[in-house]
Amino acid sequence: xxxxxxxxxxxxxxxxxxxxxxxxxxxxxxxxxxxxxxxxxxxxxxxxxxxxxxxxxxxxxxxxxxxxxxxxxxxxxxxxxxxxxxxxxxxxxxxxxxxxxxxxxxxxxxxxxxxxxxxxxxxxxxxxxxxxxxxxxxxxxxxxxxxxxxxxxxxxxxxxxxxxxxxxxxxxxxxxxxxxxxxxxxxxxxxxxxxxxxxxxxxxxxxxxxxxxxxxxxxxxxxxxxxxxxxxx
Amino acid sequence: xxxxxxxxxxxxxxxxxxxxxxxxxxxxxxxxxxxxxxxxxxxxxxxxxxxxxxxxxxxxxxxxxxxxxxxxxxxxxxxxxxxxxxxxxxxxxxxxxxxxxxxxxxxxxxxxxxxxxxxxxxxxxxxxxxxxxxxxxxxxxxxxxxxxxxxxxxxxxxxxxxxxxxxxxxxxxxxxxxxxxxxxxxxxxxxxxxxxxxxxxxxxxxxxxxxxxxxxxxxxxxxxxxxxxxxxx
DNA sequence: GGGAAATCTTACAGGTTTCTTACAATTTAT
DNA sequence: ATAAATTGTAAGAAACCTGTAAGATTTCCC
Numbered sequence: 001x002x003x004x005x006x007x008x009x010x011x012x013x014x015x016x017x018x019x020x021x022x023x024x025x026x027x028x029x030x031x032x033x034x035x036x037x038x039x040x041x042x043x044x045x046x047x048x049x050x051x052x053x054x055x056x057x058x059x060x061x062x063x064x065x066x067x068x069x070x071x072x073x074x075x076x077x078x079x080x081x082x083x084x085x086x087x088x089x090x091x092x093x094x095x096x097x098x099x100x101x102x103x104x105x106x107x108x109x110x111x112x113x114x115x116x117x118x119x120x121x122x123x124x125x126x127x128x129x130x131x132x133x134x135x136x137x138x139x140x141x142x143x144x145x146x147x148x149x150x151x152x153x154x155x156x157x158x159x160x161x162x163x164x165x166x167x168x169x170x171x172x173x174x175x176x177x178x179x180x181x182x183x184x185x186x187x188x189x190x191x192x193x194x195x196x197x198x199x200x201x202x203x204x205x206x207x208x209x210x211x212x213x214x215x216x217x218x219x220x221x222x223x224x225x226x227x228x229x230x231x232x233x
Numbered sequence: 234x235x236x237x238x239x240x241x242x243x244x245x246x247x248x249x250x251x252x253x254x255x256x257x258x259x260x261x262x263x264x265x266x267x268x269x270x271x272x273x274x275x276x277x278x279x280x281x282x283x284x285x286x287x288x289x290x291x292x293x294x295x296x297x298x299x300x301x302x303x304x305x306x307x308x309x310x311x312x313x314x315x316x317x318x319x320x321x322x323x324x325x326x327x328x329x330x331x332x333x334x335x336x337x338x339x340x341x342x343x344x345x346x347x348x349x350x351x352x353x354x355x356x357x358x359x360x361x362x363x364x365x366x367x368x369x370x371x372x373x374x375x376x377x378x379x380x381x382x383x384x385x386x387x388x389x390x391x392x393x394x395x396x397x398x399x400x401x402x403x404x405x406x407x408x409x410x411x412x413x414x415x416x417x418x419x420x421x422x423x424x425x426x427x428x429x430x431x432x433x434x435x436x437x438x439x440x441x442x443x444x445x446x447x448x449x450x451x452x453x454x455x456x457x458x459x460x461x462x463x464x465x466x
Numbered sequence: 467g468g469g470a471a472a473t474c475t476t477a478c479a480g481g482t483t484t485c486t487t488a489c490a491a492t493t494t495a496t
Numbered sequence: 497a498t499a500a501a502t503t504g505t506a507a508g509a510a511a512c513c514t515g516t517a518a519g520a521t522t523t524c525c526c
Contacts, residue, residue, distance in 0.1 A: 075338070146457055
């Protein structure tokens with residue numbers, strides 16, 4: 001489930017250092033030592049981000065970036081020695097998304113990786129949704145505003161409640177076991193059986209249902225989970 | 234029938250890369266390697282959009298932008314190295330419609346080109362029409378002047394505050410996590426957890442809100458971020 | 467109807483997020 | 497060079513959210 005990053009540099013020490021840094025952050029890291037190896041690994045694995053040195057034997061950084069772009073549209077961060085001419089580097093890194101000078105601050109590299117991954121994966125998310133509003137009966141969820149409207153009135157939901165509603169509104173009619181809701185909202189497995197999700201569901205009902213005791217939207221499916229009832233228009 | 238774009242940069246590799254990218258998207262691309270060449274091509278051809286580096290020999294980006302504006306009102310996207318001083322770039326790109334930092338994601342450049350062309354061709358001359366003001370309730374932000382007015386009175390905002398306001402006024406109603414505000418205003422990842430953004434938000438509230446303790450414009454969305462409340466007209 | 471399992475309800479203590487204030491460091495203007 | 501303004505950091509206060517537990521209720525199935 002966790003994201004996979006490809007680190008490419010002819011200096012093995014640097015690749016190793018990057019791997020250690022990013023693995024500590026919870027990413028899976030693949031290693032390559034020239035452009036050709038990098039391309040091979042990319043075809044064989046599902047990679048979400050590439051970190052690459054501009055100066056490399058076999059296949060240099062620029063060519064490698066171009067070749068990657070032909071196939072995939074993943075974020076690419078380019079590394080380079082600071083001494084070299086900035087303009088030249090920027091030319092060389094055409095098609096990359098970001099540029100980090102060596103020596104770099106480990107925390108900074110990690111932050112940039114995180115930032116690009118978030119933008120890349122969230123953009124994918126928006127694309128999948130296609131719209132900025134999800135309407136269902138009395139309810140209407142604005143994805144960008146992160147606000148749920150009931151009968152046109154904004155509902156005051158908390159952050160956790162908003163995430164649950166976003167999940168359910170994006171998948172109206174689909175039943176989610178409480179366990180799945182937990183894992184997708186909290187983004188971590190719930191090993192202890194809790195009624196945490198249940199309590200949140202109740203709180204949401206209190207805010208969106210006309211009669212929370214007999215919900216018409218946020219319904220329970222006995223023995224399975226919860227769902228957002230799909231309404232006719 | 235298909236639209237024509239002029240790419241200008243003294244680095245031929247970059248112009249070539251831009252051309253390949255945009256031709257793949259179905260545009261016709263003219264190439265120039267300095268400001269003078271660019272102006273020549275503009276008089277001889279029907280061009281719908283210009284992509285230009287700020288730093289160029291012969292005729293620099295700023296001057297070129299000005300000269301183009303004298304004659305035609307087409308969209309101009311300015312390129313620049315991220316390392317260069319942000320304020321200086323802002324000055325240089327005065328009169329441009331958009332600004333993209335190098336290195337950039339090809340898909341991003343393509344998307345911006347598409348978006349500017351759509352606006353330009355569909356609405357005709359949007360510049361003349363004057364979408365240079367963003368009004369929301371008591372507030373009105375002039376994009377070109379970079380000044381915020383509250384009840385018609387200019388508000389004395391600092392540079393950082395202005396950037397935050399511009400981001401929020403351009404996206405009324407949308408919620409931005411503090412982290413995203415940081416990244417989009419400072420243009421670098423915030424790898425140390427700080428409450429910097431929060432303090433700036435408070436200072437802006439002090440200047441624009443009637444009662445800063447209970448903001449009616451610059452609102453917090455608990456656990457998620459901040460937003461500019463969208464007001465009715 | 468009875469019993470077991472699943473879900474609902476309630477309350478609260480602890481934790482997190484945001485606010486506020488002050489100050490030191492930095493930048494800009496005089 | 498000096499003063500003024502701006503900016504980032506820290507730390508304590510306030511507001512708000514969250515998970516847990518424990519008892520109540522509903523549903524299912526025999």
